[in-house]
Amino acid sequence: MENINFCLACGDKLEVREIGGEDRKACPSCSFVHWGNYSVGVGACVVKDNKILLVRRAQEPGKGYWTTPGGYIEQFEQIRGTIAREVWEETGVRAIVTRIIGLRDRPHSVHDIYITFEMEYIDGVPKPDGVEVDGAGFYSLEEMESMNVADLTAWQVDLALNGGTAGLEEDKTPIRESLKKYGLYRIK
Template sequence: MEETYGYAIVAVSAFVKKENSVLLVKRGKEPGKNLWAFPGGRVRKGERLVEAVKRELYEETGVEAEPTGIIAVTEVITKTNNHASYHYVILTFAFKEETIHGDPKPGGDVAEAQWVPIQKAIEMPDVVYSVKRILESQKPPLLNVITLE
């Protein structure tokens, strides 16, 4: 049975670059089952965005790193029978290359996790469209994260 929500879900994703490769995961569940994407997922109630992206990165890949800032905001709406079944607002964080620790191994709802050369990732047919767009643009962080208590 497909999950549906009456509101948009805030999610995070991790753009982790090492030399000329990027860390990608193959989704094991919907949405995006069998597609390659950045590690990421939903933000839990009461969880800071930076905490969420670090948690998702570790849960899905076993890799730890420190984020530098947000490089993209993506809105994803998927429809089933002309009705929205998923509506995500995804904040993609870049990470400091010198802080990357660990070798990728799949965890959580991920089927595979690996370093992929950036050009190869752009050319792969089963990479999420928004991921390709981010890889093609290769921008420094757009936004700093400000947390208010």
């Protein structure tokens, strides 16, 4: 059971109750239930001239590995904004989301979801930010063979270059007006 003992809503001491078939920490005074710890990360496969934009991580986790640009979403930021921002911050390249091409689901002490986006290159010359990354550029599969490419990144590159045309695309015209405020992705 997770190391959370007090309600994040009202501060009362949490108790363990069966909710939804699982033992969960819940507040006896209000409706708060601690459902678990989750993180949602995003990675970008930006393709230009049959090469993929990669960065070399300057910090842990993954220091020294070449990866796709990416990061974790902010609480009030839609994921398409997160990934465009991360690519720009880490490399100085502007790109826009075209579709979702992969998803990694890693249940762990913090349940980690990582969404891989294919992005259309707009402009910019890759330059590392010097903080999170110390290398950036577009690389071919042949060049990547001699690089320290992270396993997940190798999978992402395969999706981007060999994954076909299917994938989830942003739904810019949802069937209901009220849905336009969300980030919706659908098969086409």
